[in-house]
Amino acid sequence: MKGIILSLLLTLSLEGMAQSKVTTKVAKLGYVSSMFAQLYSGPNRDMEIYTTVECGHPVKILSRSDGKTEEMIFGRGWYLIKAAGHEGFVQARFVSESKVTDCFNQQYPKYYDALNLTISEMYYWGRLKNVYNYGESKAVGDNL
Amino acid sequence: MMKILLLTLLLASTHAQEVDNEFVDFSKIKNVLKQDGLDEVAKKKTLDEKKKKEREVSKMQKKYDMPRIEDFWGFMSEYWLVKNAPILKWDFKKADYGVDEYFGAFLEKFGFRGVKYRILYLDAPVITHMALPANEKELIFLISVPFIRTLDLSKIEISLLMFEDYIRSEYGYFKANVQDADLISSFGTNFYGKKFDEKLLQKVLKNYDNMVWNKGFTINEQHNVTKKVVSHLVSDLKIWGLYRELLVKIDRLVKTNIIYKNYPATYPSPELQIKWITEPKEIL
Numbered sequence: 001m002k003g004i005i006l007s008l009l010l011t012l013s014l015e016g017m018a019q020s021k022v023t024t025k026v027a028k029l030g031y032v033s034s035m036f037a038q039l040y041s042g043p044n045r046d047m048e049i050y051t052t053v054e055c056g057h058p059v060k061i062l063s064r065s066d067g068k069t070e071e072m073i074f075g076r077g078w079y080l081i082k083a084a085g086h087e088g089f090v091q092a093r094f095v096s097e098s099k100v101t102d103c104f105n106q107q108y109p110k111y112y113d114a115l116n117l118t119i120s121e122m123y124y125w126g127r128l129k130n131v132y133n134y135g136e137s138k139a140v141g142d143n144l
Numbered sequence: 145m146m147k148i149l150l151l152t153l154l155l156a157s158t159h160a161q162e163v164d165n166e167f168v169d170f171s172k173i174k175n176v177l178k179q180d181g182l183d184e185v186a187k188k189k190t191l192d193e194k195k196k197k198e199r200e201v202s203k204m205q206k207k208y209d210m211p212r213i214e215d216f217w218g219f220m221s222e223y224w225l226v227k228n229a230p231i232l233k234w235d236f237k238k239a240d241y242g243v244d245e246y247f248g249a250f251l252e253k254f255g256f257r258g259v260k261y262r263i264l265y266l267d268a269p270v271i272t273h274m275a276l277p278a279n280e281k282e283l284i285f286l287i288s289v290p291f292i293r294t295l296d297l298s299k300i301e302i303s304l305l306m307f308e309d310y311i312r313s314e315y316g317y318f319k320a321n322v323q324d325a326d327l328i329s330s331f332g333t334n335f336y337g338k339k340f341d342e343k344l345l346q347k348v349l350k351n352y353d354n355m356v357w358n359k360g361f362t363i364n365e366q367h368n369v370t371k372k373v374v375s376h377l378v379s380d381l382k383i384w385g386l387y388r389e390l391l392v393k394i395d396r397l398v399k400t401n402i403i404y405k406n407y408p409a410t411y412p413s414p415e416l417q418i419k420w421i422t423e424p425k426e427i428l
Contacts, residue, residue, distance in 0.1 A: 035222070046237050104219055110208045114340040115223070124226045127235055132262035132284075135244035137251035139258035 027063035033096035036126035039088030043075030045130045050086040052126035055103035059083040208336035221276035233267040250303040275309035322351035360410035
């Protein structure tokens with residue numbers, strides 16, 4: 001009897017594990033479109049920062065599935081991406097699905113090099129992009 | 145003996161052939177080459193190579209482009225914000241005041257559409273409120289959280305201050321105060337083969353510092369801004385009244401709180417603004 005109960009419990013726990021197993025896969029490719037973007041440990045700008053990546057850097061946009069649902073946008077507009085050897089969350093507004101051609105560092109590479117940005121300045125620049133609150137007034141005709 | 149003779153004849157005939165080859169008249173086959181189109185192919189190839197080389201040189205030279213005016217201000221303001229991060233203290237955990245959405249609706253109400261903006265909250269009173277230039281039709285608003293808390297400002301009051309900053313930027317006062325002839329003439333130029341003028345960049349940073357920390361705006365500039373703000377707000381007397389009350393609050397603050405004593409040096413002055421907006425003939 002004991003054996004039956006134990007094997008039942010084991011089967012149930014294994015099924016539960018199989019159901020809650022979360023998998024990630026590459027959904028599409030993208031490029032950093034902001035001067036700098038930062039990868040966070042969660043979809044929130046107050047989370048731990050893993051790294052800072054430059055504009056134009058290629059990234060892999062991941063989707064996450066729990067077997068039932070698949071999601072690609074997390075929180076209030078965040079992607080889960082793989083870039084520069086890290087997997088983390090980045091604000092979707094900083095990632096373009098097509099190759100970016102108007103990065104400041106690519107348009108003016110020698111000018112940008114001459115700035116001699118320190119690691120700390122790059123970090124702050126990436127952070128700055130994340131701490132802004134973005135807004136806009138609707139363009140003419142938007143609400144017609 | 146016979147063998148030697150044969151060898152001599154053989155050598156002599158080989159030498160004669162080589163000599164003949166040396167004197168092949170290529171001009172005779174020019175026409176043949178022309179007819180075959182090989183001449184054209186060779187010309188095209190040379191031209192293509194020349195063009196390729198020119199493209200490579202141009203691509204390499206382009207790397208030395210100075211920013212165009214439309215790319216400069218957003219970059220420069222952010223560069224200044226990064227350089228001054230420890231003083232401005234904008235990297236802190238803050239509450240969501242909901243102003244980003246509210247201000248959009250505020251601008252629309254007064255007919256300002258398609259304006260993009262970024263709000264940066266500061267955990268320091270060193271700048272109370274200010275708009276920095278960004279790219280075209282875009283602004284960076286700086287708002288001090290200690291200032292908001294001290295005055296217990298509502299969303300509409302914060303929006304009124306931002307609106308004042310927006311009008312100030314429409315006049316282009318900030319840009320006009322930090323740029324000079326050297327900077328203007330550098331936009332869109334190229335420094336290939338020259339030394340990068342680092343002094344120019346440092347000068348603009350200094351001008352930003354001077355504008356924000358010392359110089360501020362003139363009475364004339366402030367008068368124009370206040371009048372313009374009122375000319376828009378007068379269509380909604382409730383909001384106009386709130387603007388006046390806000391200026392009274394700020395006036396009281398700057399006269400009683402030492403932390404904000406320099407406010408009138410940047411924005412001269414709340415007292416004058418109250419006077420300007422209550423001139424009856426001007427608001428009717």
